[in-house]
Amino acid sequence: MKTLYQDLIALIPEECVSQVDLDIESHSIDKWHASAKPDVVVFAKSTKQVAVVLSYANEHKIPVYTRGAGVGYVAGCVPLRGGIALSVASMNQIIEVNPEDGCVVVQPGVITGELQEAARNIGWYYPPDPASLKECSIGGNIATNAGGPRCLKYGVTKQYVLGLEVVTASGEIMRVGGRCHKNKTGFDLCSLICGSEGMLGVVTEATLRIIPHPETRAMLGVSFKDFPAAARAVQAILDAGVLPSALEITDAFTLAAARDYLGQDSLPPGDAYLMVEIDGRVQSVKQELEGLKDLLFGIGALDINDAPDEAACEQIWQLRRDFSYSLKHTGLTKLNEDIVVPRSKLVELVEFARGLQDETEIPVACFGHAGDGNIHTNLMVEDYADPETKQRADAALNQLFSWVLSNGGAITGEHGVGLAKKPWIKQALGEVNYAMHQSIKQAMDPNNILNPGKFLDDDGVYW
Ligand SMILES: Cc1cc2nc3c(=O)[nH]c(=O)nc-3n(C[C@H](O)[C@H](O)[C@H](O)COP(=O)(O)OP(=O)(O)OC[C@H]3O[C@@H](n4cnc5c(N)ncnc54)[C@H](O)[C@@H]3O)c2cc1C
DSSP: OOOHHHHHHHHSOGGGEEOOHHHHHHTSBOSSSOBOOOSEEEEOOSHHHHHHHHHHHHHHTOOEEEESSSOOSSOTTOOTTOSEEEEOTTOOOEEEEETTTTEEEEOTTOBHHHHHHHHHTTTEEOOOOOTTTTTOBHHHHHHHTOOOTTHHHHOOGGGGEEEEEEEOTTSOEEEEEOSOSOOOSSSOHHHHHTTOTTSSOEEEEEEEEOEEOOSEEEEEEEEESSHHHHHHHHHHHHHTTOOOSEEEEEOHHHHHHHHHHHOGGGSOSSSEEEEEEEEEOHHHHHHHHHHHHHHHHHTTOSEEEEEOSHHHHHHHHHHHHHHHHHHHHTTSEEEEEOOBOOGGGHHHHHHHHHHHHHHHOOOEEEEEEGGGTEEEEEEEESOTTSHHHHHHHHHHHHHHHHHHHHTTOBSOSSSOOTTTTGGGHHHHHOHHHHHHHHHHHHHHOTTOOBSTTSTTOOSOOOO
16 A cells, blocks of 8 residues: 555655655644644645645545644644645745736745835835744735734735635635725635635635835834823824824833843833834824824823834834843743733733732733734743643633633634634634534535644644
C-alpha cells in the first residue's frame, strides 16, 4: 500500500510535498502553545494544486490544515490530527492593483504589509492593520477576519473583501463575490468565509477593496491620572464629533512595566495613557489636533505629547509596540486574550481585571483598542506548560470570559477561536448558534477534513 507522501507526489510535483523533519516541525506550531505534527507538508503553488490535494484528501478522509504565515494566536493552523499541512505561503503574488476599480487582486500568501505598501505606492490604502502585518498573510487575515488599531475608523478585514476564489472541501473551485463594491446576489458567502478559520474552504485568491490614502496623519500621546479618566476621554473625543483612525488605551500595570523596561522618563506621569491618531487633509488634521488638545486638557489630561508629522507619529507607535516588549521583559509569559466589551464597559473591565489579579495573584495587563472596546487583557503567568500554573491560569480565564459574556462582550475580537478558546465556544455562541455552525460545517465539509479537532469538534480534546 502506498503512503500518503507517495500518493501526493503522484498528483502534484514532488518538490511541493515534504516529509523532512525540519518542515514537519516548522508546520506543527503557530504563536500559541499547542503543537502537533502533520504527516506531510504540501507547499501549494497554484489553485489547481490545492484543488487536487483537497479532492484526494476528501476521498480518503485525510485531515487538511491550511496555513498562511503561521503567526496566528489560537493554534488555528496547528495540525491537531496529523494529515496534511497545506501551506499557501508560496502563492504570494499581487496579481493586480487597480485604482479604477478600487481593488487589488492577490494570492493568499501575500504578506499584509507588502500589500499595504503596493497600494501606498500609488496613493491608495488597504487599511486593516494587524500588529503582525509585517509577517501575516492576507489568507490568514481573511480566515481570522483580522483587525487592528485603525479598524475603529476603517473596519476589519471583512469590510475589504469584495470577492474570493475558494477551493471547497471536495476540491471544487468556487467564486464568491467579485470586484463590484456592492453585490447582493444570493447569500453573502464572502462574509461566511471571512473568519471561518480554514474550516469551510481554502482561499486561493482574494479581490480586496482599496481606498484613497489619507493625505496626512497626526497623533497625540496623552497621560491621565487613572484609567477611568482616560476612558472618559475616549467617549468625550467621539462625542465631540471626532472619529480618530486609532484610539489606544493603556493601564497602570502596562505603564509600570514600560517604565521599568524603557526608563522612568519614557512616559509622562499618570496611571493611564491614551494614543489618539487622526488622519485626513492637512488643514483639517491640524485643526482637529488643536481642538482635541483643548478638549483633553479640559477634561483632566496631565500631559500631551504632540506628534504632528509622520516621524513623530512613528515614535508614538513605537512606544505602543514597546509595551509588548516591556511585558515580555517581566520574564512572564503573556496570555494575550483579545476580548471585546461594549465601550461603556471599559472601566468595569479594567476594575474586574484588577480584582482578578488580586484574587488569583496572576498579574493582568490591559491595553488595546479603546475605541471599539477590544482591550487585550493579558494574563502574565510563569510557565503555561507547567500543569499547576496552567490550571490556575485556565481557571482565571474561565472567570474572565464568563464576566465578558455576561457583560455583553465577546471572547475574541481579532484572533479567532481555534484551539485556544475551544473550551468556551459553546458558552459564547449558545446552543442554537453552535448547532447552526455545525450544520454549516456539515454542509460545506461533510467529511470534516478541513481543520478537524478545532472549535466545532465536540470531542473534549483541548490543549
Ligand atoms: C505579534 C503578533 C501580533 C498580532 N497582532 C494582531 C492584531 O493586531 N490583530 C489581529 O487580528 N491578529 C493579530 N495577530 C494574530 C495573527 O497575526 C492573525 O490571526 C493573522 O491573521 C494570522 O495570519 P497568518 O497568515 O499567520 O495565518 P495562520 O496562522 O497561518 O492561520 C490562521 C488561520 O487561518 C487559516 N488560514 C490561513 N490561510 C488560509 C487560507 N488561504 N484559506 C483558508 N484558511 C486559511 C488557518 O487554517 C488558521 O485557522 C498577531 C499575532 C502576533 C504573533
